Amino acid sequence: MLTIYQNSDERLIKKSVIRPNHLLLLIDPNEDEIRQMTRHFQLPAKFFIDALDQDERPRLERDEQGYLIVLNLPVKNPKAGEKHEPPYITQPLGVIHTDSNLILVSKSGHPIIDQLIAGECGEFQTEMKTRITLLLFKAVAKAYDDHLGYINDQAAQLQQKLRASYQNKELFSLIELSKSLVFFSTSLSALAILYRQMMQGKTFKIQEEDRKLLDTILIDIEQSAEVAEMRRESLSNLMDAYAAIVHNNLNTVLKALTAIAIVMIIPTMIGSIFSMNVALPNEDDPTTTIIVATIMAGMSLLLMVFFYFKRYIRLQ
8 A cells, every 4th residue: 555645834744646845655565555655756665575575585676766774673473372483583675766756564563653744753854854864773773772671571581480390381481582583683794784784985985973873873783693692592591401400300300200100009919819619818807907008108208218329309
């Protein structure tokens, strides 16, 4: 869907016809809309197709009629909750600069786009293509910082649950969080490379004032990349530790069950012998049962003591 915006009285209004200095928002465009845009601006269709590719990484591509900047935005995974699906992923956003217009292309809507249109990212005029782009960069950096905070909070909650339960569900949740951090770490590293490339000013012309803002954004992105990598390693170590604890607990349970089974074999075996339909010594003596029961209890108790000191059985 194509939406055209123009400034009017310090707010954006929608227009029906594309004019120079309009801001164009293209969400999940169909083939006809892509053809319309490529004909109108003489842009390669690849610009729009790449911006809609879920696997596209941050980069800058130049063409005679304009250039494409691909960003990765952090977003809640719509498939979160399904098996092996991480809670957060990244979504590509294409920022296309032409001589007369700025075009934003995305497969689906995103809060950052809504905030930009609502003026929450900062004031701008629709003809200020560089400023709009930098406001997007700044909003993306903040979004990554916020999502890293969400992941940290969820990891802390899972740690509390793991201390009490050691269930596979919590371990799988940590694995899924780790996948999200891999997405973020990869995208943040690519964004840092992209911003450094833009700082050189060879492809993306930037004023000195805007360069300072871009430098600040680059620092924020690099810090977020370091945080994402650090938390990913921390989660990996945490999962290894809890996996070892679960394995150790399983071994403890198996040893206890084995010890109990061996202890139970003694009375079972003696009871089986005396239940046979054959003559046994002193079977008519009433004290025989007491003696046999005492022997069984004594042997079982001795085995229990033996396994206790061998730490096969624990009382707590």
